[in-house]
Amino acid sequence: MFHKIKRILIGRPLRTNELHHQKLNNLKALAILSSDALSSVAYGPEQILIVLATVSMLAFWYLLPIAVGVLVLLVVLILSYRKIIFAYPGGGGAYMVAKENLGTNFGLIAGGSLLIDYILTVAVSVSAGTDAITSAFPPFHPFTVEIAVGLVAVITLLNLRGLTESATILAYPVYLFVFALAILIVGGLYQAVTGHVPANAHTAIGTPVIGINLFLILKAFSSGCSALTGVEAISNAIPNFKEPAPKNAAFTLSIMGLILGSLFSGVVFLAYWYGIAPSATETALSQLGSSIFGRNGFYYFIQAVTAMILVLAANTGFSAFPLLAFNLAKDKFMPRAFTIRGDRLAYSNGIITLGLSSILLIIAFEGHTENLIPLYAVGVFIPFSLSQTGMIVKWIRSKPEDWKSKLIVNLLGAFICYLILIIFFVTKFEHVWIALLFIPACIFIFQKIYHHYEDVGDQLRIDLSAKFDDMENTRNLVIVPVAGITKVVAQSLVYAKSLSEDVIAVYVGSSPEEIERMEKKWEKWQTGVRLVTIFSLYRSVTASLSEFIDTIKEKTNQSGTKVTVIMPQFITKKWWHSFLHNQTGFLILARLLKTKNVNITIVPYQLEK
Known part of the structure; x- marks a missing residue:
């Protein structure tokens, strides 16, 4: 049943040699990897206005120079990440740059920040989209959490089906959004040029404003930089592109930057020209739309x-998170399960982990994730800052052609990114202080995982120059725990006797009468295998059997005899049948797995009905 449901939801498994079919062309990659960045046009300009509104509406003309600052940073980031794409074609973005040029711990800070940022991307984006849906359909408002969880589940399933299928479906809304905003901007500019907008709708540029100061301007600038979240996603997902992947990724990044810059500039100018003010009941984009076209x-x-x-901005996280997790896992900082491709050649474990984590976040905050937005921005500007710093170190060390001009670009980018981080921590400390706890915790967990893999490798590594031990003459004592006389036990005894002539069957009884009955049946059965019976006063089969095996092991270790335990186990035809039987066998197995120098073999017996 599970297999059939999985095939319906996810589709048929793909062969490994079909991987090239799952690569994205530039058109699909632009949609699937740019949705987060492009969606920020819907709220980035409004975030600037919200800060300026704390002074007065006269300060709204500052929206224009602040937007220019945001665009300068966008250009710097695009140029920088283009260099990163060609320098690190395997993906990983800020993590790889920081790890190679600044050291492992800085790389882990960047990687950990991005992983959490992608989880926040999904939770915040879906919650924002859900708010838009419930605003249009108020009766659905009590079901905000359920709708958000359902949307995450749908996006997760689409990504589990593979990149090409999810990109094909999700590309339409992204390009429709770009088309809609392009028409909005063109229509708004036409009305502005033809004089259909009242001259007093906006404040004249240069109007003196009482109460404005540098700190407030920087705060508004940092808020507007939320429009740049998601810019780094393409550099993390280079392996998803068709060949030549670095060239296609760099081209797609440039096109994304051009579209994002154009839409952001257009919306900012129109918001200023039409005198749009932030409102608790209507978004700035909605006000623009109604002002230009009316409620049609x-x-x-x-x-x-x-x-x-x-909503679909969440898909950027689903595209970039699995590949970043792959790079961390490849370096032994995350579980190796994140390096495995699923049935549809996607990194399914990364996709599922991201989906479940974001669902838990949505449930925990009951769909109200507004307070996470500052942390969300900090989570992306930490990697921005570290990647800029890493590239500075790289240029100084390697000194390639035109390295000075590249250095200037990254110095400017690093200065702006660190400035934004400082502003965030100063002005919104109550929302972002948790990052100061989370980042060290991330590094600690990553290092623990790394040391575990190193310890396991040291213990499992074999010296190939040493001669392989000949174990053919090693004596093997086989122990078969039995709960009665059944076909399951008979099959296990046959297998045990094929391994060794020295086989012992062990029966644990809770009363002398049980033991006596078992001994009589065993004698009548004539298996040729010696039966050892143990009386358990406290009815503990697991403890009694474990003590017996420990005793045997102590006696046989001196003679070099190996102890093997054969576990008879019947397998029910239907999954729910297993709940109707006790799990003593699995409890015994769980305990024996922790016992040193004991080999364990399960002999399954398949029930047919």
């Missing part, structure tokens, strides 16, 4: 595609 069909189209892209 196109207005509702803009709102619909905006809600869709806010």
Whole structure:
């Protein structure tokens, strides 16, 4: 049943040699990896206005120079990540840059920050999209959490089906959003040029504003930089591109930067020109749409595609998280399960982990993740800062052609990113202080995982120059725990006798009468195998059997005899049948697995009905 459901939801398994079919062309990659960055146009300009509104509406003209600062940082980041793509074509982005140029711990800070940032991306984006849905349909408001969880589940399933299928489906809303905003900007500019917008709708540039200061401007600038979240995703997902992957990834990154910069600039200018003010009941984008087109069909189209892209911004996390987890796991800092491809050649464990983590976050915050947005921004600007610093070190060390101009770009980027981080920690400390606890905790966990893998490797490593021990003459004592006389036991005894002539069957009884009955049946059965019976006063089969095996092991170790325990186990035809039987065999197995110098073999007997 599970297999059939899995095939319906995920699809048929793909062969390894079909991997090239799962690579993304530039058109699909742009949609699936840019949705987070492009969706930020819906709220980035508004975040600037919210800060400026604390002074007065006269300060709204500062929106323009602040937006220019954001665009400068966008250009710097695009140029920097283009260099990172060619320098680190295996993906990993800020993690690889920081690890190679600044040291392992800095790499882990960048990697850990990005992993959490992608989880927050999914939770925040889906919650924002759900809010848009429930705002349009108020009766659904009590089911906000359920809707958000359902949306995450759908996006998770789409990604488990493979990159090409999810990209094909999710590309439409992204391009519809770009189309809608392009029409909005063109329509707004036309009305502005033709004089359809009142001259007093906006404050004149350069108007003196009482109460404005550098700190407030920097705070507004840092808030506007939330529009840059997701820019790094392409550098983390280079292996998802068709060959030549680095060239295609760099081209896609440039196109994304061009679209993002154009849409952001257009929305910022129109928000200023139309005198849009932040409102608790209506978004800035909604106000623009109604001002330019009125409450007609196109207005509702803009709102619909905006809600869709806010939800689908989560897909950027689903594309980048598994590959970043893969790179960390490859370096032994995360479980190796994250390096395994699933049936559809996607890194399924990374996708499932991201989906479940974001669902838990949505449930924990009951769908209200507004307070996570500052932490979300900090989570992406830490890797931004470290990647810029790492590239600075790289240029100084390697000194390639034109390294000075590259160095200047990264110095500027690092300065701005660190400045934004400082502003975030100063102005929104109550929301981002947890990052100061989380980052050291991440490094601690990563290091623990790494040391575990190193310890396991040291213990399992074989010196190939040493001669392989000849074990053919080693004596083997086989112990078969039996609970009665059944076909399961008979099959196990046959197998045990094929391994060794020295076989002991062990029966644990809770009363002398049980033991006597078992001994009589065994004698009548004539197996040729010696039966040892143990009386357990406290009815503990597991403890009694374990003590007997320990006793045998102590006696046989001196003679070099190996002890093997054969565990008879019947397997029910249907999964729910197993709950109708006691699990003594598995309890015994769990205890014996921790016993040193004892070999354990399970002999399954398949029930047919």
